[in-house]
Amino acid sequence: MVRLIEPEHHLSLGDYEAVAHLGAAVSDLRHEAESLRSAVGTRRVWMVNSTPRGGGVAEMLPPLINLMSELGVDARWLVMQTDEPDFFRLTKRVHNLVQGHGEPEITEDERGLYEKISYETAEAISEYLEAGDVLVVHDPQPLAAGALIRQELGPDGLVAIWRCHIGLDEHSPQTRTAWDFLCPYTEPYDHAVFSAPEYIPGCLSGKSTIIHPGIDPLSHKNRELPVHKIVGILSNGGLTGSAELVPSPSFDHRAKRLQPDGSWAAATEPEDFGLLYRPIVSQVSRWDRLKGYVPLLRGFSRFKETLGDLDELDELPRRTLERVGLVLAGPDPTGVSDDPEAHDVLDEIRQAYMSLSPEIRESIAVITLPMASAKENALIVNALHRCSDIVVQNSLQEGFGLTATEAMWKQTAVITSEAAGLRQQVRPGLDGHTVRDAEDPDAIAGALHAMLRDQKRRELLGHNAQQRVYSDFLIFTQIRSWLELIVGTLA
Numbered sequence: 001m002v003r004l005i006e007p008e009h010h011l012s013l014g015d016y017e018a019v020a021h022l023g024a025a026v027s028d029l030r031h032e033a034e035s036l037r038s039a040v041g042t043r044r045v046w047m048v049n050s051t052p053r054g055g056g057v058a059e060m061l062p063p064l065i066n067l068m069s070e071l072g073v074d075a076r077w078l079v080m081q082t083d084e085p086d087f088f089r090l091t092k093r094v095h096n097l098v099q100g101h102g103e104p105e106i107t108e109d110e111r112g113l114y115e116k117i118s119y120e121t122a123e124a125i126s127e128y129l130e131a132g133d134v135l136v137v138h139d140p141q142p143l144a145a146g147a148l149i150r151q152e153l154g155p156d157g158l159v160a161i162w163r164c165h166i167g168l169d170e171h172s173p174q175t176r177t178a179w180d181f182l183c184p185y186t187e188p189y190d191h192a193v194f195s196a197p198e199y200i201p202g203c204l205s206g207k208s209t210i211i212h213p214g215i216d217p218l219s220h221k222n223r224e225l226p227v228h229k230i231v232g233i234l235s236n237g238g239l240t241g242s243a244e245l246v247p248s249p250s251f252d253h254r255a256k257r258l259q260p261d262g263s264w265a266a267a268t269e270p271e272d273f274g275l276l277y278r279p280i281v282s283q284v285s286r287w288d289r290l291k292g293y294v295p296l297l298r299g300f301s302r303f304k305e306t307l308g309d310l311d312e313l314d315e316l317p318r319r320t321l322e323r324v325g326l327v328l329a330g331p332d333p334t335g336v337s338d339d340p341e342a343h344d345v346l347d348e349i350r351q352a353y354m355s356l357s358p359e360i361r362e363s364i365a366v367i368t369l370p371m372a373s374a375k376e377n378a379l380i381v382n383a384l385h386r387c388s389d390i391v392v393q394n395s396l397q398e399g400f401g402l403t404a405t406e407a408m409w410k411q412t413a414v415i416t417s418e419a420a421g422l423r424q425q426v427r428p429g430l431d432g433h434t435v436r437d438a439e440d441p442d443a444i445a446g447a448l449h450a451m452l453r454d455q456k457r458r459e460l461l462g463h464n465a466q467q468r469v470y471s472d473f474l475i476f477t478q479i480r481s482w483l484e485l486i487v488g489t490l491a
């Protein structure tokens with residue numbers, strides 16, 4: 001029902017300090033954490049979410065927990081689990097409704113199921129708790145479980161904070177249905193945290209704070225990779241033809257690629273899509289409809305189709321643009337427990353891909369990445385970002401969009417939609433290029449034309465983007481905000 005997770009994060013603050021440009025951020029954090037830590041004292045901080053792997057929350061928790069611990073706060077991680085697949089189907093629908101999508105109806109039977117599993121989860125979490133602990137519950141899945149525990153233990157027994165990573169900056173029948181469902185469970189909480197002020201629902205307006213997510217600059221996902229490592233990682237993943245595959249005895253580490261005939265296959269020979277020698281546009285995300293993969297495929301196809309119309313192009317840029325490849329990558333859906341829609345979304349992508357002409361299909365690689373090892377997965381994402389000329393995040397809705405932050409940190413130019421979470425990160429024309437309508441193929445094609453034809457602009461945007469992440473979206477800022485919030489809630 002609930003599992004204690006050892007965060008896979010093996011870096012100390014000293015490791016960050018040793019990297020010249022990170023030193024100042026870490027010493028500021030150490031300094032400020034000094035008094036905050038003594039205010040937290042011996043209370044333990046429990047982070048609870050619904051998956052140990054896959055998605056932004058699972059990505060952020062390990063460094064957050066480990067570095068908080070190093071700063072002297074006893075932080076730990078619990079992941080809720082259930083054998084009831086309908087529970088995650090329901091919470092996925094609630095997730096989509098909060099983001100403004102789906103049928104705006106939740107039945108009493110569904111509420112019954114949600115509460116039944118929440119009771120069981122609450123009991124399992126309670127086994128770990130001691131008086132005075134701090135419970136930080138992430139997203140809707142464990143929300144009601146946290147509410148039950150907080151109600152049971154009272155204000156002296158527990159401080160409970162709900163961290164909601166999703167949200168929408170508009171009201172719709174969908175968001176009203178979602179919040180009608182969720183609001184009763186938020187009531188017992190002492191405080192809530194959102195990624196943007198526009199996301200705070202009426203029921204939490206008096207007790208919410210904004211904390212921007214942050215990335216770990218030295219994680220396998222974000223650290224510098226020399227060229228030979230990039231080649232090795234892509235090659236081992238079966239994604240380039242430039243080196244020999246090294247089979248792993250413990251797990252199948254090869255990515256699977258959608259084949260021109262619509263089937264999925266792992267590379268038996270190293271595949272040669274040309275990741276290393278053609279211009280690459282990529283999007284790496286979960287297989288979620290709201291990530292806008294299908295519109296991106298259509299936009300890319302429109303970009304390719306319209307190359308012939310551009311008679312002002314001289315021969316060299318035309319040949320370069322004709323070679324541009326699109327990579328759509330995401331987790332192997334068999335390895336992610338709380339995302340039941342992934343198979344359906346992949347199938348929709350497969351259908352959209354099959355509807356394209358064979359020539360355009362040849363310039364597209366749809367890839368599922370092995371999830372057996374978090375490290376391998378992260379390194380492939382890192383290498384993909386680094387061999388991309390442009391990273392796209394075409395989300396129809398986005399709570400924040402760590403994928404964009406990760407690419408920005410690597411100085412890769414980004415094209416993003418104007419989903420609210422992405423607007424928090426990308427100032428149009430300064431840190432990246434934004435597309436007004438993520439579902440409009442012409443708008444996407446236009447953005448690709450503008451960016452792919454202007455290397456100087458890509459370099460400038462990439463440079464600014466890294467600065468932006470450095471000042472606002474690194475893990476150190478986030479840890480400080482959490483410590484301040486916890487101490488403020490204890491007061």
Ligand code: UDP
Pocket residue numbers: 054055056057059221284285286329330331332369377378381400401402403404406
């Ligand atoms: N991610 C990953 N492997 C994948 C696909 C995505 O590690 O195959 C990571 C991605 O790098 C990012 C996170 O999952 O760190 C996604 O976070 P984001 O905030 O962009 O979206 P979410 O999944 O939380 O909606």
